[in-house]
Each structure stands twice: as structure tokens, then as C-alpha cells.
Amino acid sequence: MTIYYAFKQTEEIDSQAEDDDNGIQNEGGRASTGWETMLEGLVNSGFTIYGTFPMRTELRNRMLAIGANSLASSIVLLCRPRPADAPKITRSQFIKELKRELPPALKLLQQGNIAPVDLAQAAIGPGMAVYSRYSAVLENNGKPLGVRVVLQLINQHLDEYLAEQEGEFDSETRWAVTWFMQH
Numbered sequence: 001m002t003i004y005y006a007f008k009q010t011e012e013i014d015s016q017a018e019d020d021d022n023g024i025q026n027e028g029g030r031a032s033t034g035w036e037t038m039l040e041g042l043v044n045s046g047f048t049i050y051g052t053f054p055m056r057t058e059l060r061n062r063m064l065a066i067g068a069n070s071l072a073s074s075i076v077l078l079c080r081p082r083p084a085d086a087p088k089i090t091r092s093q094f095i096k097e098l099k100r101e102l103p104p105a106l107k108l109l110q111q112g113n114i115a116p117v118d119l120a121q122a123a124i125g126p127g128m129a130v131y132s133r134y135s136a137v138l139e140n141n142g143k144p145l146g147v148r149v150v151l152q153l154i155n156q157h158l159d160e161y162l163a164e165q166e167g168e169f170d171s172e173t174r175w176a177v178t179w180f181m182q183h
Contacts, residue, residue, distance in 0.1 A: 001047070001078075001079045001080070002076055002077065003038075003076065003077040003079065004074060004075075004076050005035075005038065005074070005076070005077060035121075035151060036147050036148050036151055039128055039132075039151075042077075042079060043128075043131070043132050043147060046081055046082050047080065048081070048082040048086075048132045048133050049077050049078070049125055049129050050129050051078035051125065051129070052077055052122055052124070052126060053075070053076040054109065054118055055074050055075075075122060075124075075125065077125055082132065086134055086135040087134060087135065088136040089136075089138070090137070090138055091138065091139055093137075094130065094137045094153075095153065098130050098153065098157055101129075102126055102127055102130075102154070102158070102161065103161055105125075105126030106119070106123060109122050109123070109126075116176070120155065120158060123154055123158045127150065127154030131145075131150045137150070
């Protein structure tokens with residue numbers, strides 16, 4: 001199944017940890033509420049996200065894009081049914097896999113000339129590919145890790161990846177990356 005998705009909405013989460021409806025602590029940071037709702041539905045319906053293709057579909061000179069932080073690309077998600085016998089893993093195992101698999105996926109996205117403003121949205125696919133291949137990712141207390149926390153972890157690892165790259169950039173490029181990530 002392919003899903004065309006071009007919704008950009010983020011919400012700042014209080015930096016103090018708070019319990020969600022399942023008693024799981026949510027960490028502060030950014031959360032994409034539109035993505036969260038859609039991805040939660042896909043995962044709960046038994047789908048695995050196994051690919052993400054950012055597509056340049058938006059003109060930079062259209063009226064709504066001028067002077068705005070609008071998406072330059074739309075995201076196409078590739079999904080397939082998750083095997084019925086998909087295993088469960090722990091949060092620490094998930095984070096280990098995310099740290100191993102996300103950097104090469106981000107490098108590939110950057111080589112594909114994705115607009116910096118779209119990188120955070122495009123990074124959701126490779127991160128969710130790790131999460132959604134399992135029947136559950138479990139916290140220490142045995143409760144499943146929610147999509148909101150997963151999206152926060154993906155953003156955290158994206159920020160770390162970009163921070164590592166910043167050391168290789170000149171000052172103008174570092175400023176541009178910082179500006180795009182904040183707007």
C-alpha cells in the first residue's frame with residue numbers, strides 16, 4: 001500500500017516528563033500530531049512502514065509558500081502487512097536499532113537532494129520502519145511504547161545526526177541547518 005502524505009503540524013511537548021493515558025512517560029520535544037494519528041492507525045491496523053519517498057511536489061514560488069516554512073516535498077509511505085508472528089522487542093533494543101539504521105537512511109535522503117525543511121518529515125519513514133516491524137516495542141514496565149514517544153526519539157536522533165554533521169560545515173551552512181530545523 002502506498003500513502004501520499006503532506007500534512008505538516010508539530011506540537012511542542014512540555015520538557016518535563018509526564019505520564020500518558022497508559023502510564024508511560026512522554027519526553028519533552030517536538031511531536032507531529034498529524035503524523036502521530038495516521039501512523040498510530042497504520043501500526044494498530046497491522047502495517048509495517050518499509051519505505052519513504054519524498055517527492056518534490058510543491059513550487060517554492062506559489063503564494064502560500066512565499067515567506068513561509070512550508071513543505072517543499074510530499075512524503076509517500078510504502079506499507080505492507082506486518083507478519084502475524086512479528087516479535088516484540090524492548091525500548092533499549094529499539095533505540096539500538098534506530099541508532100544503527102537511521103543515519104544511513106538520513107544520508108541517503110540528503111543525497112537525494114531533499115529540502116532541509118523536509119528532512120524531519122522524511123526521517124519519520126526510516127524510523128517508523130524500525131518501530132513498525134515489531135508487534136510491540138515494550139517499556140520496562142511491559143507497556144507498549146507509543147507512536148508519540150517514537151516520533152520524539154526519531155527527532156532526537158535526527159538532531160544528533162545533524163549536530164555531528166555541523167562540525168563538518170562552514171559557519172553559513174551551520175546557521176542554515178539550525179534555522180531550517182527551528183522553523
